[in-house]
Amino acid sequence: MxxxxxxxxxxxxxxxxxxxxxxxxxxxxxxxxxxxxxxxxxxxxxxxxxxxxxxxxxxxxxxxxxxxxxxxxxxxxxxxxxxxxxxxxxxxxxxxxxxxxxxxxxxxxxxxxxxxxxxxxxxxxxxxxxxxxxxxxxxxxxxxxxxxxxxxxxxxxxxxxxxxxxxxxxxxxxxxxxxxxxxxxxxxxxxxxxxxxxxxxxxxxxxxxxxxxxxxxxxxxESTVPEYQLTGYQRERTGSILPNVAPSNVYPTADDSSILIAANQDTVFRRLVAAIGSPELADDPRYCNHTERGAHQTELDALIAGWTARHQSDDLLALLEQKGVPAGRIYRAKDMLADPHFAARxxxxxxxxxxxxxxxxxxxxxxxxxxxxxxxxxxxxxxxxxxxxxxxxxxxxxxxxxxxxxxxxx
Missing domain, CATH: 3.40.50.10540 (Crotonobetainyl-coa:carnitine coa-transferase; domain 1)
Incomplete structure (x- = not known):
């Protein structure tokens, strides 16, 4: 580009x-x-x-x-x-x-x-x-x-x-x-x-x-200081996630790549599970709201990773865009230089x-x-x-x- x-x-x-x-x-x-x-x-x-x-x-x-x-x-x-x-x-x-x-x-x-x-x-x-x-x-x-x-x-x-x-x-x-x-x-x-x-x-x-x-x-x-002072909670290193914010993580794809998906809002999560082909998950007591999804973050990420791992990254991104689910690649310099959005702006x-x-x-x-x-x-x-x-x-x-x-x- x-x-x-x-x-x-x-x-x-x-x-x-x-x-x-x-x-x-x-x-x-x-x-x-x-x-x-x-x-x-x-x-x-x-x-x-x-x-x-x-x-x-x-x-x-x-x-x-x-x-x-x-x-x-x-x-x-x-x-x-x-x-x-x-x-x-x-x-x-x-x-x-x-x-x-x-x-x-x-x-x-x-x-x-x-x-x-x-x-x-x-x-x-x-x-x-x-x-x-x-x-x-x-x-x-x-x-x-x-x-x-x-x-x-x-x-x-x-x-x-x-x-x-x-x-x-x-x-x-x-x-x-x-x-x-x-x-x-x-x-x-x-x-x-x-x-x-x-x-x-x-x-x-x-x-x-x-x-x-x-x-x-x-x-x-953010609120790390009052979290500790008022509740005794100390934030720790959590790798690619924020605790209790789910789903929002990096997921594997069938072409040995990975994509980011951020669907932690209720309405967006409903669109994600529809794209997965399991719309009933939006009403599952484990995933029906932000708090419950956070409490079951590990199993929810595993579920989504199992789905993404069966598909090519291009196909996943096209589907998620169509469904209105925020998703994207993890860019390197060569990706930036080739991207039409970077060029257009x-x-x-x-x-x-x-x-x-x-x-x-x-x-x-x-x-x-x-x-x-x-x-x-x-x-x-x-x-x-x-x-x-x-x-x-x-x-x-x-x-x-x-x-x-x-x-x-x-």
Whole structure:
């Protein structure tokens, strides 16, 4: 299935509903930069400050191409401008200070206290730019006894409760195959930044957005805390099911595949058993309502698995769609690239990359009907925009820029 080809915007034009915003990104790896990616997707001018020697470690992380280049970097750094700046030098700190004075948002995910040691704390920056919003993404937040600790996404996932309930009950706690903790913290940081922008509109003053990885994970933990506090119930790892929510599981097919079926609502269950050819099961006392199906979850799953195992996955999916029963395949990348729904909604588009040529990339989400976001270019080369930004925004002369380069500041 062909996906839309999008040409890289040659002049790095800022378009989109956030195109009037300037964001300085001083974070690295994922927790801060994913926030920058989300803002950039909707048009914000995101100027990423990177160490002149090596840049963001994300340039080397993830699976590499045959040319030895990261395939993750073009995504997380898309729509951003790369400026090299050694923040450990007074000259580099002054460049950052001058850029932040012109900005709406600063994103950083250093350990608490790092920017303060560099003279770039919120109090100092706010004095320069009272409307500044400082987005701070860390493992444990800016306050509390754990704040000074190094915080990684995996630790935040564990502390926030996600790791304990993820995986097979017979195995150690599992992780998802992506950096979900970092990404969640970045999503909440983005929400905080946009809410704080509304505050600036009303008061003229910026503020600090304090997004902690463990709290972002905790926010998604549903009722696990009151369940324990009020009833003593501790959720455990349950593999492919949620306890007492049935039927909702992965079932085998005759072609050595598997499909997901989610029919735990009474009306949907009635449609499922009609598709199975056993409509009387809808009135069976063991399965007649949500509570009873949950109590007999194991035997109900075995019954459904016995039916699905006799049929080809394509036939099953066609029948279940006809009957109005939610069902689907477990997608991998190759399934996404071949799927007509992905193509029709342009969920994956193909950009042109200098080294890779055609480069498939997930599109901007969510979709806005009047002011959509867009991918205008993929992750830039290290320092690709240094001269442009220093000259156009800070009015640094060619001689100034040469001196900064000679001294290793850029």
């Amino acid at each position: 062909a996906h839309e080809h999008v040409e890289t915007t040659p002049d790095h034009a800022q378009v989109g509903p956030l195109s009037d915003l300037r964001v300085i990104e001083m974070g690295q790896l994922l927790a801060g930069p994913f926030c920058g990616q989300l803002l950039a997707d909707f048009g914000a001018e995101v100027i990423k400050l990177e160490d002149p020697g090596h840049g963001d470690p994300m340039r080397q992380w993830g699976r590499k191409s045959s040319q030895g280049q990261s395939l993750w970097w073009p995504i997380v750094a898309r729509n951003k401008k790369s400026v090299t700046c050694n923040l450990r030098t007074p000259e580099g700190q002054q460049i950052a200070r001058d850029l932040i004075a012109t900005a709406d948002i600063l994103i950083e995910n250093f350990r608490p206290g790092t920017l303060e040691r560099w003279g770039l704390g919120f109090e100092e920056l706010s004095a320069l730019n009272p409307r500044l919003i400082m987005v701070r993404v860390t493992g444990y937040g800016q306050t509390g006894p754990y704040a000074p600790r190094a915080g990684y996404g995996s630790i935040g996932e564990a502390m926030g409760g996600l790791r304990y309930i993820t995986g097979d009950p017979e195995s150690l706690p599992s992780r998802t195959g992506i950096s979900i903790g970092d990404s969640l913290a970045a999503v909440f940081a983005t929400i905080g930044a946009l809410v704080a922008l509304r505050g600036v509109q009303r008061t003229g003053r910026g503020q600090v957005v304090d997004s902690a990885i463990y709290e972002a994970v905790l926010s998604l933990m 342009e969920a994956i588009i193909t950009m042109q990359h200098k080294l890779f040529g055609d480069f498939p990339v997930q599109n901007v989400a969510p979709k806005l009907s009047s002011t959509p976001g867009s991918i205008r270019w993929l992750g830039p080369e290290l320092g690709e925009h240094t001269v442009e930004v220093l000259a156009d925004i800070l009015d640094r002369t060619p001689i100034d820029i040469d001196d900064l380069r000679a001294s290793g500041v850029i």
